[in-house]
Amino acid sequence: MARLFGTDGVRGEANVALCPELAYRLGWAAALYFGEKVQQNPLIIIGRDTRISGNLFESALATGICSAGGRVEIVGVCPTPAIAYLARTHKAAAGIVISASHNPFYDNGIKFFGGDGYKLPDAVEDEIESLVRRIEAGEKLPRATRENIGRIKRRKEYVREYIDFVQSTAGVQLNGLKIVLDCANGAAYDCMPRVLRRLGADVHVIHAEPDGVNINEACGSTHLESLQKTVLADGADIGIAHDGDADRCLCVDEKGEVIDGDHILVMCAKDMMEKGRLAGNTVVTTVMANIGFHKAIEKAGGRAEITQVGDRYVLENMREHGYRLGGEQSGHIIFSDFSTTGDGLITALQVLAALKRTGRKASELSALMKSYPQLLVNVVVASKEGWEENEAIAVAIRAGEEELGGDGRILVRPSGTEPLIRVMAEGPDQAQLETICRRIADIVKKEQG
Structure with a gap:
């Protein structure tokens, strides 16, 4: 069973x-x-x-x-x-x-x-x-x-107690910031607008009229298109998007460009390092973090701890070693000074506080990290067993790694819930990634059925 x-x-x-x-x-x-x-x-x-x-x-x-x-x-x-x-x-x-x-x-x-x-x-x-x-x-x-x-x-x-607590984590007032907030017609639809307005922000709220069936529908952190359009139309400083239960946060800068979880981690890590609040100058992330994340953290004087995919593994590492910041590209970010789990509202406030303290634009803070092209191919297989010991697959992966050199990487891993083996490659050249990924995927399919 x-x-x-x-x-x-x-x-x-x-x-x-x-x-x-x-x-x-x-x-x-x-x-x-x-x-x-x-x-x-x-x-x-x-x-x-x-x-x-x-x-x-x-x-x-x-x-x-x-x-x-x-x-x-x-x-x-x-x-x-x-x-x-x-x-x-x-x-x-x-x-x-x-x-x-x-x-x-x-x-x-x-x-x-x-x-x-x-x-x-x-x-x-x-x-x-x-x-x-x-x-x-x-x-x-x-x-x-x-x-x-x-x-x-x-x-x-x-709910009021939670709102008071979230507001207390900001550390600054947000007067002068023009924000578009996408609540995904979900759990943050009432809480987050109240928090931002209490802090003095000028807030335009979208997708905050839940009817029981419109949660996450073409909105929220998994569908950022309407947020991007509204930020540009309003001339806003930043856009904030939550998912249905508000444990995640993604952002959009004033130019309408997406700020994913990797960029948020870099922005917040640098801000925390400058204040001496980042334990060991270390950020915990997963194997799926963009290679640009690792380069940006190193350039900022920090280091990354890497876990397998899943916020529970990020949190386990943070708890074991006493680290204060960790998360995933999806926007599931954990600030252990404040919370025992990912909190999209607190994440948004830390980003907004960094904007307010530095006086810089969202696009400037996001530019602390340059995202490398990342390609993911899902290979449907008859069996996920034994792929790690398969010599043909290992040879294909090594060949791809040699081709990319020090400017890229390859990650092959099985899905935890589906009959898939995922082939992911990162590097500066999209066309090269497509060739390498397809070559490895074809061999995985041939060997695993």
Whole structure:
């Protein structure tokens, strides 16, 4: 049987792969687990994004939790990082977010945070999954009765607490900055405009009218075209885009050019180094970071720690070594001085604060890094097994690396969720990359079926 928890919680199409019955069992199992391991009658805080199925899963989770004696506090619509923050500050046993992030509206997901604000370790997820399987098998697990049945409280004021906290991380007022904000019709639609206006910014908000089905639809950090057009039309200083659950942030400069997560990391790393706040002058990133990122960080006097793809691996490295900044090209950035997970609102404020402090244009700060052309080819294969030991593939990769020399790199890796092997190449010449990538991809296809 496949593992219930994926790389970012339990996710699937609502009422198809992810049904309220499963949400109920997850709530019951979570209350049993945290009730035994953390606190009696465990407090679990729940938030969600703007998807039409959010209320459905919120009710099912709360019912399951209360049936096992847990206490539920429902925040309503809020960014994913808000639940991490609130679980920590209110000494909850856990937090649960109902969201499928940047996925279409018909998908949804259930993601857990521990009472410390961090995502649950695999071992804890496995224990909760084991309880779910026992419930499914009809085992008579404990239920609360009489006065021990759990209660549900609605805590709209918690959103205000999170807004106050996010605002406090800016460090400067943003008077004089003209900003276009794309909320992706998602979880940031109310919070982020309020934060920016409190800080004195001139804000034009777009895609902030959620209707349950328009989350991420041709908007947000995965569809930047309308933000680019609006920034140019308004003559704005910068554009900010979040995804559906607001744990990511990408930007657009005053010329309409995209500022991706690699550029944001370089901008913020330099700003933190100048203030003496970047531990070890080190930024944590993944193997997918552009080669231009590494050159820019080195030129600025810093260094990069490299992990495998996934924000959880970035965070693990940061926690192990005490680093303060890490993230991914996708805009999932972690500032450990402020948060235990990626927070798109805090990321945006750090970028805006750097603009305000330096007095420079967004395009000038983005120019601290020059992006090299990057080409990715997905090869559908019959088997992902054994490719690393395949001599023909190894020879093709070495030949490509020799051709690129010191000005480029090649990365070949299997997909974690699909029958694909990904071939990525970076270098100064797009045509050369296409030739090298296609040559390696053809050999991968021939060897792996």
